[in-house]
Amino acid sequence: MKDLGVKVALLTNQPEVYPALWPRICACPAVADTRIIQSGLGSVVQLLSYGPDLVVSSGFGTAAFQASLYRSFSPQSRLLVCATDAPQRFGPRERAVLDRADAVLAEGKTVAHAVERFAGPVGRVFSVAMPFEVKSLLECGQSRPAPQAHRLIHAGDLSPPSGAADLLTCVAACAEQQPDRGVEVWWAGEGDLAGVLAAQPLPRNASQRFLGRLDAAGMASAFGQCGLLVVPSLADGGQALIAQGMAAGLPVLGSNRSRAVRQFVREGVTGWLFDPLQPADTVHALNRALDTPVEQLDQMRDSARTLVRPLAPQEFTDQLSRIIAAIMPEPARKPPARRGLRQPARASASAR
Numbered sequence: 001m002k003d004l005g006v007k008v009a010l011l012t013n014q015p016e017v018y019p020a021l022w023p024r025i026c027a028c029p030a031v032a033d034t035r036i037i038q039s040g041l042g043s044v045v046q047l048l049s050y051g052p053d054l055v056v057s058s059g060f061g062t063a064a065f066q067a068s069l070y071r072s073f074s075p076q077s078r079l080l081v082c083a084t085d086a087p088q089r090f091g092p093r094e095r096a097v098l099d100r101a102d103a104v105l106a107e108g109k110t111v112a113h114a115v116e117r118f119a120g121p122v123g124r125v126f127s128v129a130m131p132f133e134v135k136s137l138l139e140c141g142q143s144r145p146a147p148q149a150h151r152l153i154h155a156g157d158l159s160p161p162s163g164a165a166d167l168l169t170c171v172a173a174c175a176e177q178q179p180d181r182g183v184e185v186w187w188a189g190e191g192d193l194a195g196v197l198a199a200q201p202l203p204r205n206a207s208q209r210f211l212g213r214l215d216a217a218g219m220a221s222a223f224g225q226c227g228l229l230v231v232p233s234l235a236d237g238g239q240a241l242i243a244q245g246m247a248a249g250l251p252v253l254g255s256n257r258s259r260a261v262r263q264f265v266r267e268g269v270t271g272w273l274f275d276p277l278q279p280a281d282t283v284h285a286l287n288r289a290l291d292t293p294v295e296q297l298d299q300m301r302d303s304a305r306t307l308v309r310p311l312a313p314q315e316f317t318d319q320l321s322r323i324i325a326a327i328m329p330e331p332a333r334k335p336p337a338r339r340g341l342r343q344p345a346r347a348s349a350s351a352r
Contacts, residue, residue: 005032006328009052011067013039021082025056028321030328039063044070054078054324059085060094068100078102078327083111084240090118102327105320108239110259126323128316129239136217137247140224142301144249149294151184152253153226155219155241156233158191163232163255163276165193168200168208170282174290175206177283181290182206185230188214188222223248227297228289232276233258246270246308249301253289270304 008031010022026034037046039062047055047070055077057067064081071079079100084107090098098104098118104125106112112127143149152171158164168185175183183206187197190213198210211222223229229245231238231254239260242252246264252271254261265271274285292300 006030006054006324007033007050007052008035008054008056009047009050010034010036010056011039011043011047011063012036012058013061013063024317024320027317028324030321030324039066044073048073052077053328054080056080056082057097058082060090060097064097064101065093068097071100076329078329080105080323080327083107083115085111085235085238094118103323105323108260108263110239126319128319129243136220137223137244138305140220140248142249143298144227144294144301146294147182147184148225149227149297150290150292151186151226152228152230153186153188153222153245153250154230154232155188155222155245156238157189158187158193158197160193161233161235162191162193163234164191165196165200166276166279167230167232167282168197168202170279170286172200172202172206173279173283174286175203177287179203179205183286183290184208186211186222186226188212188219219244220248223250226250228253229271231255231258231261232274232282233261234276239263243308246304249305251289251297251300251304253285264304264307266303266307268300270300270307 008025010025022036025031035050035052037043037050043066047067051074055067055070057064057079060081060083067079071077080103081097081101082105095118104115106115106125106127108129109127112125116125154162154164154167156162164187171183171185175181185208187194187208188211194210197208202208211218214222223245227250229242229250229252231242231252233255234257238258242254242260242264246252252261252265254265254271254273255276256262256273257276261273265273267273272285272288275281
């Protein structure tokens, strides 16, 4: 692809989400210079000072809104929004982001379909498999000794749509049914439910540990010390975290309400499905997973890794290169109007 000499800024309040995405952006032939800017007070001023041709933002929250403000101040620039979760709502802020975004990079078809309901004409939302750093995940042991083999880990925000509160209730019920079997849950993430979960009374044979928000290395380490990834979410999204857990050798105990879970889980092969709105079904799935012999879990770990291994970072880089080339203006014409997810127009030489 032709070298466009694009200056790119990543504006994010979630740097741990992008340890593999950012190198892929930097590797695009069109990109000449890059900078990461942490979302916060003064972010727009930093963007104006740096003057990027393209701003990549995370989600539809504060970072994306700040990026959209820069897009308004700098009409010749472009805005690429990366959405790793299906948006729960589209209020004025989210609408303002979509009005100024030139393209949305959605993690998987589920998130893409959710965004397309609000984004207008087809062709502005691109469904991709977000890249992630696999080396440290693949270094996690193929086998897990007891009690690690059956230790549960939940990765992601601890918000009501995560289903974490109902999960812990079912974990407690599972522990009460078999008092001679220990049940342990690790929570890798932060959110409104953290305090609620910590205050929940548990049977003596059940325990939980709060790890907080982890970077890529910390998440790989946590995955390596656990045996089962549990995803009780009522919402779609989270494809990257599920793929990372499977790359680390974790079978998935997941919600059948999540398309991302259904995409990866093969019943009894790479994990188990359950309905998080049916406590009895959740408890039954937990018992199945916790009663699975260590040797069988090791076979499922190998199947999980095999399933996600084809996600090649180079394929993502090639796709991203084509998207950047499509939305960036060429130096022969005036830049397009600033609002809307429009087809790219040409910019004047002076604008470059």
